Amino acid sequence: MATTATLTLSSADIAGDPVNVSTTATLTKAGGVVDMDQFNYCRINLGSATDKVLIPAAHEYSTTNSNKLYVRNLSETSTEYVTLKIEGSTGVSFGKLYAGQWLFMPYNQNDAAALIEVLPSVAGIDIEYALVHENVDILADD
Amino acid sequence: MPTTTATIGLSSDIGDSSISINNTTTLWKAASGTEGMDSMISVSKILQSNIQVDLVAAAAANSATHNFLYIKNPSTDPAEFFRIALGASPSGTTSPSIVEELGYLYAGDWMFIPWSASSTAFDVMITPSVSTDMTVEYMIFS
Numbered sequence: 001m002a003t004t005a006t007l008t009l010s011s012a013d014i015a016g017d018p019v020n021v022s023t024t025a026t027l028t029k030a031g032g033v034v035d036m037d038q039f040n041y042c043r044i045n046l047g048s049a050t051d052k053v054l055i056p057a058a059h060e061y062s063t064t065n066s067n068k069l070y071v072r073n074l075s076e077t078s079t080e081y082v083t084l085k086i087e088g089s090t091g092v093s094f095g096k097l098y099a100g101q102w103l104f105m106p107y108n109q110n111d112a113a114a115l116i117e118v119l120p121s122v123a124g125i126d127i128e129y130a131l132v133h134e135n136v137d138i139l140a141d142d
Numbered sequence: 143m144p145t146t147t148a149t150i151g152l153s154s155d156i157g158d159s160s161i162s163i164n165n166t167t168t169l170w171k172a173a174s175g176t177e178g179m180d181s182m183i184s185v186s187k188i189l190q191s192n193i194q195v196d197l198v199a200a201a202a203a204n205s206a207t208h209n210f211l212y213i214k215n216p217s218t219d220p221a222e223f224f225r226i227a228l229g230a231s232p233s234g235t236t237s238p239s240i241v242e243e244l245g246y247l248y249a250g251d252w253m254f255i256p257w258s259a260s261s262t263a264f265d266v267m268i269t270p271s272v273s274t275d276m277t278v279e280y281m282i283f284s
Contacts, residue, residue, distance in 0.1 A: 003154035007252055011146035014182050023214060025250045032220025032248040039156040066246055070152060072165055078175025092228050092242040095256030096208060101167045104150055105253045106226060106245025130163060
C-alpha cells in the first residue's frame with residue numbers, strides 16, 4: 001500500500017539554461033518506514049468571501065505526524081485567489097493560491113489550535129483538497 | 143516573459159480503487175494570468191546542528207506578496223526529518239520557539255507552497271532532527 005507524490009518544475013527561460021526538477025516522495029507515516037494508509041479527498045464551493053475551516057483542529061493532533069495536504073484553486077479567473085491560513089485569525093496567512101494553482105505541504109497539526117483555514121477573494125470559488133494522513137479521526141467533526 | 147510550470151502527480155492505492163491526481167499550474171505573478179514569475183533562487187545547504195535556524199528570511203524573497211517555495215529533504219535515512227515552521231525568528235536553542243509549525247519533512251519528502259513573505263513574521267524556519275550534517279534543498283520563485 002503506497003502513496004507517491006511527484007513534483008516536476010520546468011522552465012525553458014527563467015534562467016540562461018533550462019531548469020528541470022523532478023522528484024518523487026513515497027508518503028510514509030512518522031518514522032519514514034510505514035506507508036500512509038488513509039486518504040481524504042473533497043471538492044467544495046466557498047460560497048462566501050469569509051474564512052472557512054478546511055481542516056478542524058485538535059483531532060488527535062501530534063507533534064510528529066507526517067500528514068500531507070494538497071489544495072488547488074479551481075477558479076479560471078486569474079484575479080481570483082484563496083488565502084491559506086494556519087491556526088485561523090490569530091495565526092499565519094502564509095500564501096495565496098491564484099486560479100489553477102496548487103500547494104502540497106506537510107501538516108502535523110502540532111497543537112490544539114492548528115486548524116487550516118481558507119479565505120476566498122470572492123464568493124463562489126471552487127477548491128479541491130486531499131489529505132493523506134495517519135490519524136483515524138483527524139477530520140472528525142467538532 | 144519567462145514561463146515556469148509546476149506539475150504534481152499524486153497516486154495512491156490506499157483505496158479499493160486507485161486514486162490519481164495530476165495537475166499543472168503556471169507560476170504567474172500575483173493576479174496576472176499572463177506575466178510569469180521571472181526570478182528564481184536555488185540553494186542546497188548543509189545544516190550541522192539540530193538547532194532551529196532561519197532557512198529563508200522573508201526579506202530574501204523578491205516579492206512581498208506572492209512567491210512559491212519548494213523545500214526537499216534529500217536524506218535517505220528514514221529516521222531523519224526536518225521540522226518546518228513559519229515565524230519571526232528562530233529560537234537559537236534546541237527547544238525551538240515555533241510560531242506556526244507546518245509539519246515534518248521526512249527523508250525524500252518535499253513541499254511546494256505559495257509564500258507571502260510580507261513581513262519578518264513569515265521567515266521560513268527549519269529544525270533538523272540530528273546534528274550530523276543534514277542537507278536541505280530549496281527554491282524560491284517570484
